[in-house]
Each structure stands twice: as C-alpha cells, then as structure tokens.
Amino acid sequence: MKIIILHGDDILKSYERLTKFTKEAKNRCWEVADYNLDSIANQSFFGAERFYILKDYKLLTKKDISNLSKYDGNLIIYNEGNIPALFIKTLPKDIKIEKFELPRLVFKFADSFYPTNANVCLKLLHELSTNEPIELTFFWLTRHLRDLYWAKVGSPNYPDWRLNKLKSQSNKFSDKLLKEIINDLSNIDVKVKTSKANLKDSLDLLIVKKLG
Structure with a gap:
C-alpha cells in the first residue's frame, strides 16, 4: 500500500x-x-x-x-x-x-495579540500582510482567539506546553473583552463577505480599539 x-x-x-x-x-x-x-x-x-x-x-x-x-x-x-x-x-x-508549515510571523502576530500591545500587534500585522493574504491572517487570528477563549474557560485537550502558553496569554484578557473581540471578528467576517467593510482596515481598527 x-x-x-x-x-x-x-x-x-x-x-x-x-x-x-x-x-x-x-x-x-x-x-x-x-x-x-x-x-x-x-x-x-x-x-x-x-x-x-x-x-x-x-x-x-x-x-x-x-x-x-x-x-x-x-x-x-x-x-x-x-x-x-x-x-x-x-x-x-x-x-x-x-x-505544510505556517510562516513564523503568523505565530509572532498571534502571540502579540493582547491588551496594551496594540502598536507591536499592528506592526506585525502590516508586516505579515505584505507577504500573506489578509484573509489567511484573519482565519488564523479567529482560530487563535477561539483557542484562547477555551483555554480561559476550560481545559481543552491540547499538549501541556500549548495549553500553558494559551492560558498565559488568555489571562491578559478579561472574559468580557475576549468575548467582545470574538464577537467583533464574527461581525467583521459578515461585513466583509457582504462587501460592507474592508478586512485590513477593520482589523486595524479592532486592534487599536480593543488592544490600545
């Protein structure tokens, strides 16, 4: 075989x-x-x-x-x-x-996504967008925020090293803020798909408002 x-x-x-x-x-x-x-x-x-x-x-x-x-x-x-x-x-x-491996910059961007770190996060997003489709970045950010949420409220079946890393980052968010961002990402997705918003601009604004 x-x-x-x-x-x-x-x-x-x-x-x-x-x-x-x-x-x-x-x-x-x-x-x-x-x-x-x-x-x-x-x-x-x-x-x-x-x-x-x-x-x-x-x-x-x-x-x-x-x-x-x-x-x-x-x-x-x-x-x-x-x-x-x-x-x-x-x-x-x-x-x-x-x-199939992701660019290391994707992980750096995901790790930089937390309150008070808006400037660094924006810089990495713009750097990432020069080489990777913004849609791919959005997909991975959404997936990462979902993992952060589950790590914060429960104990997902991840390797210990990954779970500890997620918990450490999720602890930088309040439950309320993390839910708000996940909801905002969902709304952005709908607006982009119905041509009512620009994805890159929407992510920029989200980072400034929620992580600034």
Missing part, C-alpha cells in the same frame, strides 16, 4: 492538497473511502483501485501498521496540525510525507 502523510500547521494548504488528491483519484475512477482496516482486508483482487483517507492517525494500531504492506491501494493520512515524529517512525520507510 502506498502511504502519503499530509500534516502541518497550515491546515488550509494541507486540506487543499487533500482535496486535490481526492479529485485526482475520482478522475481516475478509483474508489474513494474512509480508512477502515476491515474493508481494506476484504477488498477484491478485481475491483477498482482503492483510495483511502484517514483523518485520525491515532486510529492506526501497531498491528494495523504492520499489516498495511500486505494490501494494495493508496492511503492518505491527513491531520490538522503536526503528526508526532515518533508516530511517523513507526510507519514503513517508503512513505511520502508532505508537511
């Missing part, structure tokens, strides 16, 4: 790649299905080429991995985020790995 891993922090590009692979498989009249070891084991020798998609690498047991080489077909292991190197080492050596 041919195995391809698609992973990394840039989930937009990794998902775009998955979509491209899936479309190509369908164009070739391959059978596209979610990964299931039983269906793989029972595949017909005379059936169409199989194209399996697995979106949770943790479902692959050691026994599954040892048996994959016995079967025909193609398996895409897709993950929103990085797959641990220790897991990748358990897979056959001839797999293909495609990793």
